[in-house]
Amino acid sequence: MRKFLPWIVIGGVVVLLLFYYMNVKNSALRYNQAVGKEWGNVETAYQRRNDLIGNLVNTVKGAADFEKSTLTAVIEARAKATSVTIDPSNITPEQMSQFQQAQTGVTSSLSRLLVSVEQYPQLKANENFLKLQDELASTENQILTARTRFNESVQAYNGYVLAMPQSMFLGSYPEKPYFKSAEGADKPVEVKF
Numbered sequence: 001m002r003k004f005l006p007w008i009v010i011g012g013v014v015v016l017l018l019f020y021y022m023n024v025k026n027s028a029l030r031y032n033q034a035v036g037k038e039w040g041n042v043e044t045a046y047q048r049r050n051d052l053i054g055n056l057v058n059t060v061k062g063a064a065d066f067e068k069s070t071l072t073a074v075i076e077a078r079a080k081a082t083s084v085t086i087d088p089s090n091i092t093p094e095q096m097s098q099f100q101q102a103q104t105g106v107t108s109s110l111s112r113l114l115v116s117v118e119q120y121p122q123l124k125a126n127e128n129f130l131k132l133q134d135e136l137a138s139t140e141n142q143i144l145t146a147r148t149r150f151n152e153s154v155q156a157y158n159g160y161v162l163a164m165p166q167s168m169f170l171g172s173y174p175e176k177p178y179f180k181s182a183e184g185a186d187k188p189v190e191v192k193f
Helices: 005-063 068-083 093-119 127-162
Strands: none
Touching: 005 093, 005 127, 068 093
C-alpha cells in the first residue's frame, strides 16, 4: 500500500487541480454570459427608443407644418443608430465608441426636435405627443439603468478574469470595455428656444 501512496496523492492533486480549472472556466463563462445579457438589455432599451422616435416623428409630422431638416436629421440618426451592432462576446473599445457615437447622434437630433416643437402650441397640447414624450423620458431612464447594469457586469467580469490565479487560465477571455459617456457630456446642455 505504501508503494502506491505517492501515486494516489499525485492523482488526488491532479484531480483537485482539474476541478479547480473547470471551476475557473465555468465561472468565467457565467460572468461572460452576464455581460452579454446586460448588453442585450442596453440594446433593447435603445431599440425601444428608436421605435418611439418613429412614432414621435409621425405625430409631429401630422400635427405641424414642420421643418423638414429637423425631421430628416432625426430619421437619419435613428437609421444610423440601428445599423451599428456589437457582438457582446467580443466587445472592443472601438466598437463601443462607434455605438456611442451613433446613439449620441440620435440624442442630439431628438433634442433639436423637442426644442423646435416649442414653436407649435397645438402640438404641445396634443395628447399623443405628450404621451410619446413621457415614454421617451421613461425610455431614457431605462437606457441609463441598462448601461449602469452593463458596467456593473463588466466590472464583475473584468475583476474575475484579470485576477490571479484565474488570469493564468483565462487567456481566451479578454478584458471588456465599459460603456462611457459621450464626449462633452460633462458640460451642461444649452437649450435655445
